[in-house]
Amino acid sequence: MKKLKISMLALVFAVSVGGAVAEKVQAAPKAADQIYSWTAPGRAPFTGTATQASSNYGCSSGTNVCATGTAPGVPNDVLHKP
Numbered sequence: 001m002k003k004l005k006i007s008m009l010a011l012v013f014a015v016s017v018g019g020a021v022a023e024k025v026q027a028a029p030k031a032a033d034q035i036y037s038w039t040a041p042g043r044a045p046f047t048g049t050a051t052q053a054s055s056n057y058g059c060s061s062g063t064n065v066c067a068t069g070t071a072p073g074v075p076n077d078v079l080h081k082p
Helices: 001-029 051-055
Strands: 035-037 045-046 064-071 073-079
Touching: 035 051, 045 051, 051 064, 051 073
Parallel strands: none
Antiparallel strands: 035 045, 035 064, 064 073
C-alpha cells in the first residue's frame, strides 16, 4: 500500500511539473512568429510579436494606424485601430 501511495505521489508530481513546462512552452513566442520593434504615437517602444504588440497597445481592427513594427530584412507590419 505504501508503494502505491509513493507511486501516485510521484505520478501527480510528474504531471504537474510537465504541465507547468508545457504552459511555458506554449506561451513563448514561436520560431515562426516574427519579432518586431514597435512604435506607437505617444507610447513607449515595445519589442515583441504582432499579437503581443496588439495586446500591449490595445490595437484592434480598424482603419487608423495604431502601431508600426520594424525588423531587419522583413517588411514593416502595421497594426490598426478604429
